Amino acid sequence: MVDEPERTPDERGTPRLVVVAGSTRTGAIDSGAGPISAAGADKEALYDTPGADLEILDYGDVTHAPTVPVSPSGCPTPAVHTRAVRELLGFDVTCIDAGLTRKSGAPTVSLGGNAGGDIRHEEPVGNASELFEAGAAFGRALPDSELAIGETIPGGTTTSMAVLRALGERPAVSSSLPDNPLGLKRRVVEEALASSGLEPGSAAGTPIEAVRAVGDPVLATVAGLIVGATDAGISVTLAGGTQLATAAALARHAGVEAPLTLATTAFVADDESAGVEALAVDLDLDLRVTDPGFSNRDHPAMAAYAAGEAKEGVGMGGVLWLAKRDGIAMKAVRKRIEAVYSRIVRP
Amino acid sequence: MVDEPERTPDERGTPRLVVVAGSTRTGAIDSGAGPISAAGADKEALYDTPGADLEILDYGDVTHAPTVPVSPSGCPTPAVHTRAVRELLGFDVTCIDAGLTRKSGAPTVSLGGNAGGDIRHEEPVGNASELFEAGAAFGRALPDSELAIGETIPGGTTTSMAVLRALGERPAVSSSLPDNPLGLKRRVVEEALASSGLEPGSAAGTPIEAVRAVGDPVLATVAGLIVGATDAGISVTLAGGTQLATAAALARHAGVEAPLTLATTAFVADDESAGVEALAVDLDLDLRVTDPGFSNRDHPAMAAYAAGEAKEGVGMGGVLWLAKRDGIAMKAVRKRIEAVYSRIVRP
Numbered sequence: 214m215v216d217e218p219e220r221t222p223d224e225r226g227t228p229r230l231v232v233v234a235g236s237t238r239t240g241a242i243d244s245g246a247g248p249i250s251a252a253g254a255d256k257e258a259l260y261d262t263p264g265a266d267l268e269i270l271d272y273g274d275v276t277h278a279p280t281v282p283v284s285p286s287g288c289p290t291p292a293v294h295t296r297a298v299r300e301l302l303g304f305d306v307t308c309i310d311a312g313l314t315r316k317s318g319a320p321t322v323s324l325g326g327n328a329g330g331d332i333r334h335e336e337p338v339g340n341a342s343e344l345f346e347a348g349a350a351f352g353r354a355l356p357d358s359e360l361a362i363g364e365t366i367p368g369g370t371t372t373s374m375a376v377l378r379a380l381g382e383r384p385a386v387s388s389s390l391p392d393n394p395l396g397l398k399r400r401v402v403e404e405a406l407a408s409s410g411l412e413p414g415s416a417a418g419t420p421i422e423a424v425r426a427v428g429d430p431v432l433a434t435v436a437g438l439i440v441g442a443t444d445a446g447i448s449v450t451l452a453g454g455t456q457l458a459t460a461a462a463l464a465r466h467a468g469v470e471a472p473l474t475l476a477t478t479a480f481v482a483d484d485e486s487a488g489v490e491a492l493a494v495d496l497d498l499d500l501r502v503t504d505p506g507f508s509n510r511d512h513p514a515m516a517a518y519a520a521g522e523a524k525e526g527v528g529m530g531g532v533l534w535l536a537k538r539d540g541i542a543m544k545a546v547r548k549r550i551e552a553v554y555s556r557i558v559r560p
Numbered sequence: 561m562v563d564e565p566e567r568t569p570d571e572r573g574t575p576r577l578v579v580v581a582g583s584t585r586t587g588a589i590d591s592g593a594g595p596i597s598a599a600g601a602d603k604e605a606l607y608d609t610p611g612a613d614l615e616i617l618d619y620g621d622v623t624h625a626p627t628v629p630v631s632p633s634g635c636p637t638p639a640v641h642t643r644a645v646r647e648l649l650g651f652d653v654t655c656i657d658a659g660l661t662r663k664s665g666a667p668t669v670s671l672g673g674n675a676g677g678d679i680r681h682e683e684p685v686g687n688a689s690e691l692f693e694a695g696a697a698f699g700r701a702l703p704d705s706e707l708a709i710g711e712t713i714p715g716g717t718t719t720s721m722a723v724l725r726a727l728g729e730r731p732a733v734s735s736s737l738p739d740n741p742l743g744l745k746r747r748v749v750e751e752a753l754a755s756s757g758l759e760p761g762s763a764a765g766t767p768i769e770a771v772r773a774v775g776d777p778v779l780a781t782v783a784g785l786i787v788g789a790t791d792a793g794i795s796v797t798l799a800g801g802t803q804l805a806t807a808a809a810l811a812r813h814a815g816v817e818a819p820l821t822l823a824t825t826a827f828v829a830d831d832e833s834a835g836v837e838a839l840a841v842d843l844d845l846d847l848r849v850t851d852p853g854f855s856n857r858d859h860p861a862m863a864a865y866a867a868g869e870a871k872e873g874v875g876m877g878g879v880l881w882l883a884k885r886d887g888i889a890m891k892a893v894r895k896r897i898e899a900v901y902s903r904i905v906r907p
Contacts, residue, residue, distance in 0.1 A: 276701035303650050308667055318701065320655055320667035354623035354665065
């Protein structure tokens with residue numbers, strides 16, 4: 214009999230990971246020459262991916278979704294990587310449904326209702342204000358001292374680019390595809406601004422209007438969450454790339470002055486089109502880039518990432534940084550990623 | 561840098577705790593001389609308690625519910641005790657909403673919809689079959705090898721007594737009150753059977769009918785969960801007293817032959833009116849009783865329990881057993897209960 218284990222989840226200094234999940238019809242846009250999102254390559258995958266990601270994170274496997282999300286080239290969702298780190302660190306996970314097209318089998322706090330619309334049409338996020346307020350109330354009420362926030366929403370890099378343009382910020386844009394369909398994204402973003410009667414920068418200082426006009430439900434919710442959590446004195450790490458940076462931009466435009474950390478993967482940081490480093494400087498974000506050492510590894514959950522596919526998501530860059538901070542070697546992380554992949558990705 | 565922590569949550573052998581939460585208008589019955597349930601002493605508390613319990617378990621404090629549930633005598637909800645053990649063991653928690661009157665701020669898998677009705681009226685659980693099937697599907701899909709199942713539903717001991725009578729099993733009945741209002745419960749149960757046209761034992765072999773006629777939404781869901789999980793080869797520990805034993809009875813009447821463990825507190829086991837030991841024998845349940853050593857302790861979270869108040873709930877008896885099995889001394893558990901209590905119970 215031991216008297217008490219040396220460390221408890223509360224005493225480890227490992228924060229709760231809140232993952233905000235949602236859908237936007239923007240993710241279903243396909244130019245004919247190719248889709249806007251990796252998940253958008255297959256409409257069923259587009260609808261099932263966010264719910265599946267939450268299940269993998271919470272249960273270590275899908276339970277309700279039909280399959281583990283894997284791209285046509287064989288690249289698995291970053292939920293696999295985040296789950297692997299969770300099995301090493303043991304942090305708590307809280308999933309928020311900000312508007313999923315298909316419900317998840319994972320437990321969620323439901324703040325939303327509807328999926329977001331295609332940003333080329335009017336008011337893709339009609340409930341932006343309600344989501345922002347609900348996110349703020351949720352964040353304000355948490356008893357945690359530190360929080361990491363991640364996202365899962367196919368199409369989210371395009372809505373983020375549009376929101377950054379509307380706010381007048383640097384329109385950094387990453388992609389889950391190895392060849393970022395930047396031309397298509399730019400066309401969609403310009404159409405979105407035009408249909409909303411917005412000029413670049415004309416929504417500066419009115420973040421809720423920016424999301425309502427050209428954003429998605431996850432951005433509205435995460436922005437509110439940042440506002441509420443920092444109000445309550447909780448220290449916030451944004452666990453992701455350009456989408457989380459965009460949520461941070463919204464929070465800055467809402468007046469948040471608290472220090473914010475952006476923790477992302479080397480795959481996003483190395484992507485010149487993402488321009489996340491400059492964006493972090495603009496927004497006064499403390500940038501943490503973690504390289505999990507996937508180059509030259511002959512594994513489907515690593516080689517594709519090293520080649521620029523998927524890159525980030527479901528909190529991956531944030532939890533890699535937490536692992537590093539907690540003294541976990543990336544070798545152990547990779548070993549666990551292999552184990553999770555073998556366990557749950559069916560051939 | 562360490563290569564990998566010695567144990568991970570997955571390798572500890574500490575199972576996921578699934579807590580099924582719901583409401584039944586049966587919990588609001590008051591004879592005029594006194595209420596049927598400790599939570600029923602105050603209608604607001606009755607509605608807020610299950611959601612608050614889930615928040616305490618998940619976040620370590622209430623976030624959406626107005627207060628931590630504490631009885632008029634000062635006895636706190638067993639969610640405090642279960643949370644304390646969770647902070648020592650680090651097990652995962654999954655909350656199921658089987659029909660809450662008020663939504664919880666904790667993430668839930670929503671299987672239900674409506675709160676249960678007063679069992680003295682017709683069909684208090686009109687959706688018993690749907691809940692049973694949803695619970696079974698949920699249990700069958702979990703990737704875990706071992707599962708603990710707890711409950712939170714004020715009024716649940718009375719509905720359980722009615723279901724046991726309808727099934728023809730020993731009508732064991734515990735209480736969250738120090739003086740079990742057995743007379744009132746018996747009258748309510750007889751009225752419930754009469755209004756449903758049931759005789760004692762006439763629902764033997766038809767568990768869904770028993771729940772539909774005189775049960776509650778949590779019983780329907782937990783019974784299904786046991787069926788689905790054992791079907792999938794998951795080993796199941798029922799973390800609680802007479803309510804979990806009743807769910808086990810329903811599962812046995814549905815044909816479950818798998819071994820089942822019932823892990824409860826010494827407070828339930830020592831309560832003669834509960835008769836849980838004999839019921840466990842009848843139902844072929846492997847009974848585990850854990851005494852957290854609360855007698856002669858001058859603490860509101862202990863003295864009241866030692867005096868027979870609250871006794872059990874929100875998985876308390878189950879997680880105490882898991883702690884013991886994992887080599888955690890009850891002294892450490894009591895120390896952590898004091899810490900959680902000081903942190904969250906406001907004067």
